[in-house]
Amino acid sequence: MENNPRSSAVPEPFSYPAVDGEIIVLLKDRPEFIVAGHVGPDGDCLSSQFAMAALLQKLGKVVHLANAGPFDRSEIAHLRSDFLTHIDDGLRGRNPVVVVVDCSSPDRLGHLADEIEGLTTLVFDHHSSGEKFGDFRYIVPRSVSTTMIIMHLYKTMGVPIDTEIAEHLFFGLATDSGFFRFLSSYRGETLRMAAELVDLGVSPNAMADRMSGGKSEGYVRYLGKLIDRSESLFGGKLMISSSYLKDARSFTTSDKPSDSLYQILLSIEGVEMVLYFKEIDHNVTEVGMRSAYTSPINVGELAESLGGGGHRKASGVTLECSIDEAKRRLIEAAGALLLS
Ligand code: 5GP
Numbered sequence: 484m485e486n487n488p489r490s491s492a493v494p495e496p497f498s499y500p501a502v503d504g505e506i507i508v509l510l511k512d513r514p515e516f517i518v519a520g521h522v523g524p525d526g527d528c529l530s531s532q533f534a535m536a537a538l539l540q541k542l543g544k545v546v547h548l549a550n551a552g553p554f555d556r557s558e559i560a561h562l563r564s565d566f567l568t569h570i571d572d573g574l575r576g577r578n579p580v581v582v583v584v585d586c587s588s589p590d591r592l593g594h595l596a597d598e599i600e601g602l603t604t605l606v607f608d609h610h611s612s613g614e615k616f617g618d619f620r621y622i623v624p625r626s627v628s629t630t631m632i633i634m635h636l637y638k639t640m641g642v643p644i645d646t647e648i649a650e651h652l653f654f655g656l657a658t659d660s661g662f663f664r665f666l667s668s669y670r671g672e673t674l675r676m677a678a679e680l681v682d683l684g685v686s687p688n689a690m691a692d693r694m695s696g697g698k699s700e701g702y703v704r705y706l707g708k709l710i711d712r713s714e715s716l717f718g719g720k721l722m723i724s725s726s727y728l729k730d731a732r733s734f735t736t737s738d739k740p741s742d743s744l745y746q747i748l749l750s751i752e753g754v755e756m757v758l759y760f761k762e763i764d765h766n767v768t769e770v771g772m773r774s775a776y777t778s779p780i781n782v783g784e785l786a787e788s789l790g791g792g793g794h795r796k797a798s799g800v801t802l803e804c805s806i807d808e809a810k811r812r813l814i815e816a817a818g819a820l821l822l823s
């Protein structure tokens with residue numbers, strides 16, 4: 484029989500590394516925990532916080548969720564009351580363990596970083612860049628989402644996953660993988676984990692609806708405006724668009740349709756990079772960055788060089804400057820990468 488010409492090139496299947504025994508002991512032994520995530524929480528962050536809190540509750544622990552917010556986006560606004568936005572001295576005095584999820588560096592915690600100083604801290608994350616922090620870390624950059632890292636922790640600790648937890652785990656995976664679109668070859672383990680969650684009662688259909696449905700008409704009209712406002716630079720290799728403070732007067736949505744915007748702008752042939760500038764204040768600008776599947780551009784490195792972070796194909800940074808200055812700096816840096 485003829486050999487399969489691809490078989491010799493098949494890499495070892497990915498599997499999650501073992502979780503450090505000291506982490507397991509800490510989770511089992513200590514009575515009280517704070518589960519914290521990053522500022523401007525997204526689907527993977529919030530789902531990871533809920534799934535981690537549920538694991539600790541199943542172990543009989545007292546658990547507090549903490550996030551500096553903001554919780555302005557409509558799909559998460561109702562969750563605001565579940566989270567502490569500050570750690571008060573009473574709680575600090577009981578010496579809880581802090582479990583930080585989905586944060587590549589301490590500054591991602593916003594003002595909570597100072598408030599947890601001195602408390603034993605565990606970090607579970609999947610970002611490839613960032614500043615090592617915390618007393619114990621379980622960092623798996625090849626994990627598609629932080630929720631898959633937490634699913635591995637459930638399995639390691641033999642804690643059963645009920646349907647509600649399975650939904651959190653699946654939702655983080657769905658949001659960070661663009662509903663599996665960003666998954667590469669030989670990563671069958673991620674789909675097998677997703678399949679397990681579906682067999683535990685998760686409906687991918689309901690999750691897709693939770694992820695991209697339920698938007699207001701104003702949101703879709705704003706997406707139209709952002710597409711209309713977009714500009715093509717460097718011979719079509721870069722697309723940029725911007726949100727301004729003044730938009731609040733014309734568009735009745737607090738949501739920024741960034742994921743849809745990235746997807747649409749990246750679908751243009753020849754586009755290698757998308758930069759999305761968000762005017763947060765007159766001297767604060769958030770920049771979201773994406774690079775195309777086929778492009779060698781690493782936007783994680785670009786964001787990190789400016790003080791932000793993220794992944795190879797998706798990253799961001801917050802700059803303390805006007806939106807015009809942020810554009811000038813980023814377009815220059817992007818040009819150096821795209822024209823080299
Ligand atoms: P998004 O554009 O969806 O907000 O973020 C994309 C990715 O970049 C996420 O993985 C997120 O964690 C990361 N990211 C976004 N903004 C920042 C930032 O200001 N600092 C760091 N370290 N990472 C960021």
Ligand code: MN
Pocket residue numbers: 527528585609628629659
């Ligand atoms: Mn994540």
